[in-house]
Amino acid sequence: EGQLVESGGGLVQPGGSLRLSCEASGFTLSSYGMNWVRQAPGKGLEYVSGVNSNGVTTYYANSVKNRFTISRDNSKNTLYLQMDSLRAEDMGVYYCARGNVNIFYLAAFDIWGQGTMVTVSS
């Protein structure tokens, strides 16, 4: 079974930027749609963004549209989330998750990373 490991979280000031990475192992990333899901402290799960296996089709939740960019480098088996213009409400644990087919929709998330914490504070 495969594994996902996120990195890149940390403390950032409001208006700042962070780039999250999600490295896949044990499976070929290029065969699967991928997603980012976040969870604010003590709250539920929120879908953030998704990308098809070829990296061409993407989607962003309204709450992050025009501020976040999802991308992938299949040759490095790595998914990314570039987060700009960060706000206090973006704070939380960010998970990458694999869809169980090559598109990011019509697919349950069968493998999740351990999560990386993003703190937005001055």
Next chain:
Amino acid sequence: DIQMTQSPSTLSASVGDRVTITCRADQSIRYWLAWYQQKPGKAPKVLIYDASNLQSGVPSRFSGSGSGTEFTLTINSLQPDDFATYYCHQYSGYSQTFGQGTKVDIK
């Protein structure tokens, strides 16, 4: 966006109980629904996908049913390891949403 209403928000139960959690969509999502279990400090884990398919390795006491707008997760004979928070997730289109979660705790 499709709204998912999950109920109850909390549920107190005992080991051996049969537990039912419901998720309702405000429009049809056919069978594009999954159920996840999450324990504190851990990532979610898929239990059921496509409304009623048991994920490999998940105990058979978990089952899912429903289609269209109403879905159910049932846990038969609740075990100590099952005390956790459960989320439904609709993935019928680009925009995806999770239910608010149901925390199952010990009565």
